[in-house]
Amino acid sequence: MARGSHMAQRYGGQQGGFAEAIRAFAEQAEQALDATFREIVIEIGSSVIRMSPVGNPELWAANVAHRAKANRAADDYDFKVAVRNTLINLNQDNFTKAGNLRKGVKYAKPLTKTEREQNFATNGLVAGKGYVGGRFRGNWQFSIDSPATEELDRIDPSGSEAITALITRVQALTIGQTAYIVNNLPYAIPLEYGHSTQAPAGMVRVTLANFQRIVDEATRNNSV
Incomplete structure (x- = not known):
C-alpha cells in the first residue's frame, strides 16, 4: 500500500482521474467480454x-421404396412401348412404298413426365401426406x-x-x-x-x- 499512497502524494489530486480511467477501462473490458460471450x-x-x-417425407424409407417401385412400373411401360415400336419398324408390311406408315398403323407413345406422375404416381407419398x-x-x-x-x-x-x-x-x-x-x-x-x-x-x-x-x-x- 505504501507505494499507492506515495503516488497519491506525489501526483497531488490526479489519482482521482487515474482511478476513473481504470474504472472506465474495466467497465469497457467487461462490456466487451459480455458482448463477446453473447456473440x-x-x-x-x-x-x-x-x-x-x-x-x-420424400426421404422417408417407405416413400423412397414406393417411388422406386412406381418408377420401375413406368419404365416397364416405356420399355413395352419401345418394343412395340421396334416390331412395327421391323415389319415391312407396315410401310408404304414411299416409306410412310400405312393408315391405321400407329406408334405407341412413351409416357410424358406428367403421365408418369399422374398415372404411375412416381412422385407419390405413401407416408407423410400433409406433413410439415x-x-x-x-x-x-x-x-x-x-x-x-x-x-x-x-x-x-x-x-x-x-x-x-x-x-x-x-x-x-x-x-x-x-x-x-x-x-x-x-x-x-x-x-x-x-x-x-x-x-x-x-x-x-x-x-x-x-x-x-x-x-x-x-x-x-x-x-x-
Whole structure:
C-alpha cells in the first residue's frame, strides 16, 4: 500500500482521474467480454439451429421404396412401348412404298413426365401426406442458469423464429452466467447421432468442432 499512497502524494489530486480511467477501462473490458460471450452463444445457437434437419417425407424409407417401385412400373411401360415400336419398324408390311406408315398403323407413345406422375404416381407419398417439417428446428431453446425443460409447439422450417428468440433472450446474458441451448424433443439424440441423412454428422458435434473459430471471431469483433 505504501507505494499507492506515495503516488497519491506525489501526483497531488490526479489519482482521482487515474482511478476513473481504470474504472472506465474495466467497465469497457467487461462490456466487451459480455458482448463477446453473447456473440459466441448466438453463433453456437444459430449454427445448431441452421444445421438441424427439417423432416422431408420424400426421404422417408417407405416413400423412397414406393417411388422406386412406381418408377420401375413406368419404365416397364416405356420399355413395352419401345418394343412395340421396334416390331412395327421391323415389319415391312407396315410401310408404304414411299416409306410412310400405312393408315391405321400407329406408334405407341412413351409416357410424358406428367403421365408418369399422374398415372404411375412416381412422385407419390405413401407416408407423410400433409406433413410439415420444422418442429425439431423450432424446438431449440435458449435459457440462462437452468436449462429449459419443456417442448415447444413451434413449427419453424427456416429456423428464423428460433434464431430470433435466441438473439432476443441472449441480450440479458452476462459473463459468469451459464447459457443453455437445449432441444427437448425425444428424437433429438437419434438425430444428433446420424439418424437423418441430411445431418449425418449431427449438429452439436459439428458446432463444437468449430468452437475455437467461433470464439476467435467473436473475440476479434469485440476487442477493447
